[in-house]
Amino acid sequence: MPVLVLRATNYLRKHTVLVLSFLFVTSNSLAISASQNLNIFDPVSPAATPIRDLFMLVFGVIGIIFVVTEGALIWSILRYRAKGDETTEPPQIYGSNPIELAWTVIPIIIVFTLFLVTTRTIYSLDMEEAPEGALRVKVTGHQWWWEFEYEDLGITTAGELHVPKGVPVFVELRSADVIHSFWVPRLAGKIDCIPNRENHLWFQADEIGTWYGQCAEFCGTQHAKMLIRVISEDKQDFDAWVADQQQKAFETPTKLNGKETFLTLACVNCHNIKGLSMEGGFGPDLTHLMSRETIASGAAPNTASSLRSWLANPSNIKEGALMPNMMLTDTQLDALVEYLQTLK
Numbered sequence: 152m153p154v155l156v157l158r159a160t161n162y163l164r165k166h167t168v169l170v171l172s173f174l175f176v177t178s179n180s181l182a183i184s185a186s187q188n189l190n191i192f193d194p195v196s197p198a199a200t201p202i203r204d205l206f207m208l209v210f211g212v213i214g215i216i217f218v219v220t221e222g223a224l225i226w227s228i229l230r231y232r233a234k235g236d237e238t239t240e241p242p243q244i245y246g247s248n249p250i251e252l253a254w255t256v257i258p259i260i261i262v263f264t265l266f267l268v269t270t271r272t273i274y275s276l277d278m279e280e281a282p283e284g285a286l287r288v289k290v291t292g293h294q295w296w297w298e299f300e301y302e303d304l305g306i307t308t309a310g311e312l313h314v315p316k317g318v319p320v321f322v323e324l325r326s327a328d329v330i331h332s333f334w335v336p337r338l339a340g341k342i343d344c345i346p347n348r349e350n351h352l353w354f355q356a357d358e359i360g361t362w363y364g365q366c367a368e369f370c371g372t373q374h375a376k377m378l379i380r381v382i383s384e385d386k387q388d389f390d391a392w393v394a395d396q397q398q399k400a401f402e403t404p405t406k407l408n409g410k411e412t413f414l415t416l417a418c419v420n421c422h423n424i425k426g427l428s429m430e431g432g433f434g435p436d437l438t439h440l441m442s443r444e445t446i447a448s449g450a451a452p453n454t455a456s457s458l459r460s461w462l463a464n465p466s467n468i469k470e471g472a473l474m475p476n477m478m479l480t481d482t483q484l485d486a487l488v489e490y491l492q493t494l495k
């Protein structure tokens with residue numbers, strides 16, 4: 152039956168193109184991920200290594216299954232294709248006990264083994280209590296930014312989480328509004344931040360560096376711009392950062408009276424500045440705004456021009472951001488940007 156053979160060959164051809172394009176897209180996105188420091192295959196934390204190992208095991212098992220089943224498919228197509236002017240169907244097999252037993256028992260064993268290994272990994276990574284000497288951080292997901300509170304140290308910051316290298320970090324996760332998910336692939340697995348519930352997670356950055364993360368649960372229009380930066384540093388650098396963050400806002404005189412502008416506008420209703428006003432809390436704490444590399448949870452670099460663009464209209468950078476457009480005049484914008492830049 153040449154028509155059938157033709158169909159099968161066409162199917163295979165299409166299939167091959169599909170598989171090849173899938174592999175191409177995957178390898179491309181892997182390359183992009185790697186350059187963005189989100190590579191799950193390259194953990195730098197004992198809380199992420201078992202997840203990578205589990206992934207490799209599952210990938211190996213399903214890889215073997217893929218090769219065996221696709222191999223059997225291709226072999227059958229070639230081996231049983233119609234020859235010459237053959238018009239009869241090959242003999243069909245029904246009700247073969249050994250075959251049916253094999254394709255029932257083997258998958259059960261595979262699924263059960265993967266289930267056991269996965270459960271063991273989940274339990275081995277779950278830590279109910281912070282271990283001795285751990286750094287405790289409360290992480291709150293907001294639409295669309297991250298709040299980091301080091302209660303024991305009296306520090307509240309946003310978007311960028313500083314941790315000492317080689318020290319376990321115990322993270323308590325909450326949400327201020329909808330469900331978010333905290334995911335820094337090279338440091339740990341992902342865990343949801345759920346309203347009215349506390350979840351926890353731990354990691355330990357064993358290298359110095361900046362590890363990127365991303366909110367991993369769709370949480371509204373700016374879900375994609377809810378980035379996380381974990382900055383792991385030497386104990387000395389971390390202690391210096393802590394000492395700096397514990398200070399009140401530095402009083403630096405400005406030409407344009409930006410502090411007064413800040414206090415007379417609605418800014419104070421949402422943003423805290425230690426030593427100036429602690430009425431807010433809805434938006435990120437700005438006490439040491441200039442110590443951060445980015446603003447708007449990683450959506451823009453922390454430069455005078457992005458600050459100005461953000462203040463002029465937050466939707467310039469994050470469409471739909473919950474900070475309103477305050478319709479500021481150029482004079483007010485200049486004054487505010489000048490003032491914010493003193494918050495080192």
Ligand code: CUA
Pocket residue numbers: 292293295330331332366367368369370371373374375377
């Ligand atoms: Cu927060 Cu997605």
